[in-house]
Amino acid sequence: MTESGQQAEKSKRLPRAVREKQILDAAVTVFARHGYHPASMDEVSEVAGVSKPMIYSYLGSKEDLFLHCIRREANRLIDAVQTGIDADVAADMQLWTGLRAFYGFVAEHRASWTVLHQQALAVGGKFASEITALRSHAIEMVTKLVVSEGSRKGLGEQAEFSGEGMAAALVGAAEALADWWLDHPDLSPGVLASWLMNLTWLGFNDLVEGQVWRPS
C-alpha cells in the first residue's frame, strides 16, 4: 500500500465529527489565504488530508463548505466574547472584558477573522447576510449594556433614543480597528481594547486632556 493509501486508510477510521473539524479547519485556512473564488477544493483536500469525494459527502459543495466555515467561525467568535464578558461588574468593565475577548479571538484566529470580515462580505449574498446577522447580534449586546446602564443612571430615555446608533458605531469602530491591526500585528489584544475604551468611554479626552480610562 502506498503512503497516501495508508494515510487514506488511517483517516477512514476517524469519527465523522473529527473529520468534519479537519475539513473545516483546512477550509478556513485556504479561504483566508486566497479568498472564496480562487480557493480550490483540491487545496482544501490536500491541507485537510481528506479526499475530495469525502468532503463533498460530509459538507457539500464549495458554497456549502464556505457557509459552514462562516457559521462555525461566527459561533466561535460569539462564544469567545460571551465567555469573556464578566456580567457581574460595572458597565465599562463589561465592555472592556468583551472587547478584550474579541481582540483575543482575532489574535488567535486570524484566518477566522479574515474569512468572516473580508471574504464573506466580499462574496456577498447569503454569505454577507451571515455577517450582517453577526454584526446585529453584537450591536444588540452593546445596546443592551448601554441602555441598562443609562437607565440605572436615570438617563433611560436618551439611552433608548441614541443607544442603538452609538452601539452600531462602536461595533464598526471595533471591526475597523481589528482590520487596522492586521497591518500592525505587534500590538496586544489588551492595547487594542484599551484604545477602544478610551475612544468610546472617555472619548478623545485621553489624547487631548491626558485623561485615561483604566480597568478598575
Added chain:
Amino acid sequence: MTESGQQAEKSKRLPRAVREKQILDAAVTVFARHGYHPASMDEVSEVAGVSKPMIYSYLGSKEDLFLHCIRREANRLIDAVQTGIDADVAADMQLWTGLRAFYGFVAEHRASWTVLHQQALAVGGKFASEITALRSHAIEMVTKLVVSEGSRKGLGEQAEFSGEGMAAALVGAAEALADWWLDHPDLSPGVLASWLMNLTWLGFNDLVEGQVWRPS
C-alpha cells in the same frame, strides 16, 4: 424623424462634459439600485438618455464606467468634507464640522454612498482598492487632527502611538453609523454627527453620566 431620433439629435449637440455627467449620474443611480453585476448598460443608457455606443465611446466598458463612478463620488465626498471642515476652530469643532459635512453628503447623495460603501466593496478587486484608499485618506485626516491637538497639549508621544489606530476606529464608526442610518433615515445629519462626537469625544459618559458634548 422619430421622437427618439430627435432626442438623439438633440443630445448630440451637448458638450462632452455635460453628456459624461448625465451618464455618470445615471450610472450611480443604476449601480446603487441593483449592484454592479445585475446592473445593465441598457438601463444606464435609458436613465441617462444617451445611447449605449456613446456611453462606450465616452466612458468605456461597464467596468470602466463603474470605476469612473467610484472615483467621481469619492472625490465629491472628499471635497464635501474638506469644504465643511473649519480649520480655524478647536480640534473638537473641526471634527464636528467634518462629521456633519460627511453625514450631510450621505443624506444628499444616498446613491453615491451605496455605490462607494456597499457596491464597490462587494465587487472587490480594484474597486475595493479605491475605497481602501478613500478610507486611508480619511484616517490620515483624523490622525493629523488628533496628533496635532495631542502635541499642543503636551501628549504628542501618546498621540503618535495610538492616534492612527484610534483614527481608524473613528472612521470605522462613522461608516458603520452611516450604514445604520440607511435603516433609520428620519434622523438629521447633525444628530448623527453629534452622536459620534459624544461617543468619541466624550465617550459613553453622555449616556451613563449625563455629560453631553455640544458645539461651542
